[in-house]
Amino acid sequence: MPQHTRGRLTRYSPSRLLTGTAAAALLLSACSDSTEPAGDQTPAEGGELIIAAVAEPENVTEPVVDGSLAGYNYYYNVFDRLTMFDAEGQMQPELATEWEPNEDFTEWTYTIRDDVTFHDGEELTVDDVIFTYNEVLNSTDSSVTGYLNVLDTVEAGEEENTLIFTLNTSFSAFPSLTTAVSIVPEHVYSELGSEEFAQQPVGSGPFQFVSYTRGVEYVIERNEDYWGGAPSLERVTFQTVSDQDARLNGVISGSVDLGQISPNQVGAVADDPNIVIESVTSNGVVFLGVNTGAEGLDDPLVRQAIIHAVDRESIVENVLTGGGLANGQIVAQSVGGYDDSVQLPAYDPELAEQLLAEADYQGETITLEYATDGRIPLSTEVAQAIQGYLTAVGISVEMSGMDQSTLSNRVSATQDLRGLFLNTWAPSTMDGDMPATNFFCGGSNDYTHDETACGLVEAQREVDEQERTDVFGELAELNIEQGFIMPLYSPDNIYAANPNLDWQPRADGLFVLKDASLTE
């Protein structure tokens, strides 16, 4: 940490005028009680971690109602779930010790731990789990409910500490969904209700809630009595910093310890000794959605041409400066349902031109809609690269940029989009079922309503392991052949971090801090 040398400021001042400014600044700083940057206060045992979070939940900030990524950052640390993914995307037990399906995967029996207490000292029981799931199921405004569309009922099992989930369909990957529901204490939640619970949440996780100031910070502290062993970090603050340059500068200057950054920010700071850059391939896929009813795009040959006209590897290499992996499947490499044996669609502009000639494409304008800000880093540059590739094979492309919310709203209305649209999908459940359902069985990105594709989506629910991956592989090949959804790449999650921080970046982009530690 550079020392605070006050005298030098005046020497650097180019004029008397600036001396005045600097003097005013010094006056202000002299009034302040501490001269160290905020990140270094109280170097207590275990340490305080300050994370620059990209966003805040767009909803009441408690886990029954809010299923946003921003919210999961808090809930993954304050609450427990039945099952949980580790940083590599492997399923791990959490509150559940084991889970067992019936023969056709329509009924799942979970056994839960009997040594868990909430932060208020009350025991966590099967009833709390059942209560939480029912609250989510019965909510009209919860963004978690969408995860549980397959769930019919949940009830206590005959044996102690067991509960039974009854589904309305077969679903072999059901344990991936129980990672999405954070368990709340019935005795607190039913008394306070959602909005008040959000002000003073009580969980059972490795950290407990301290305070939340919307727009500023969410603060949690170590739960000494955590059943899985108390975490090393004393305190964690999620500070909302929406600007990516502010996040990077914050880490470099030591004001924060950790923040997500964009691929184009890496080059300038790669050699900076004050930070380390860490990255991991994310669980998301950036793809071109297709309104297969739009003029030009209603011809499968034109869609085929587009698939082969785009050089995915070059986009990753040149636009993202290597920050990702080219991908031809609807799920990322770390997500359940990815099939290694499926080939990346070839980049072959000649084939594309040939296909266009065959299709009798007459230069109809195809619109490419994309968000100029928001969820896809460098989205404008990526969209321009795609425009370049398509123009090169003779497709006329009209670009239409908009803000992320507008695009999201247009996507969720489904029949509204004009042609191609740049979109992304990252399943926090680390499983391909949700994106597949959304893309091929009547979800918001599904313009095709193709029965074969939807049939495959349903088929994968009934089989397990390699058999299931094979069905996903078949779906991936059908998708490429038909050009329903055009996957492009899986972006990296890239972070700038304090070199003293020991932690592991996760594919889902979330911060799970029970095993993180700070060294001096």
Next chain:
Amino acid sequence: MARYLGRRLLQALATIFVVVTVTFIIGRLAGSPSALILGEWATPEQIAALDVELGFDRPYLVQYADYLGGLLQGDFGNSYRDRGTSSMAMVMDRLPDSLVLGAAGLSLGLLMAFAAVLFIHLTRWWPLRSVMLGLGSMRQSLPDFFFGLLLVLILSVSLGWLPSLGSGSLQTLIMPALTIATGQFIVYARLLDNALLEQGKHDYVRTALARGESPRRVVLAETLPNGLLPVMTVAGINLGTFLGGLVIVENVFAWPGMGQLMLTATFSRDFAVVQSGLIMVAVLFVAANLLVDFLYGIVDPRVRMR
């Protein structure tokens, strides 16, 4: 005086009514926030159900009448995101931070401008005037977000003197306040400089000098009070741009003010909060202009409030 106040109050209410109506219309054109709140997993049925809960299924005119009715009773509507919280309460929560930053930036800017210009005019050291105006123009040609980042790069990243972002201590206030202050500085420095030069050409100055008053006294007692009038007029008008600039600066330094709140509210279509925020901005704007009018009367007794 009472008539004057009453008239200004009516004007203020009309302004706010226009603001409310325009933002209401623009907000509704942007569509319902339900899909954004529920996320991409949501089924169309869930979205429709939340639309009903939030009242978005009703005809626009009914929604508008309902909203205006609420306003008349002091009910600004709850945030769509934090559904148990009044949107105006959220705005009031953030207002102090914005006021602190705005006041610190503006007063520092004014202080710098007055100090620099008076120093130049009292010492008549004209080369310094060119330096000041030159540097000021350079600062003005940089957008606030860029100047803010420059400050961060120098004071936080290279020198490690100040935290690069955040709030809650005087140290965190310095860079955002400096960004605003330096931006405001040149506006007022140029105005005051011009006004003093302009006033200096008047006959009363020659008379005063001929009477044997010192040039210093002429500036302080004669030209400065007269020069204040145009500065104040522009200050009132400038406030709008100033409030706009505040949003950018808050974003660069993660300063948790009203600007940040309104920005995220806009992105997530939380219209109740956007509307309440704009009402607050309109109130501030009107109040500041009213204040300028009063000060005008004090500085220049010829101006009577009618």
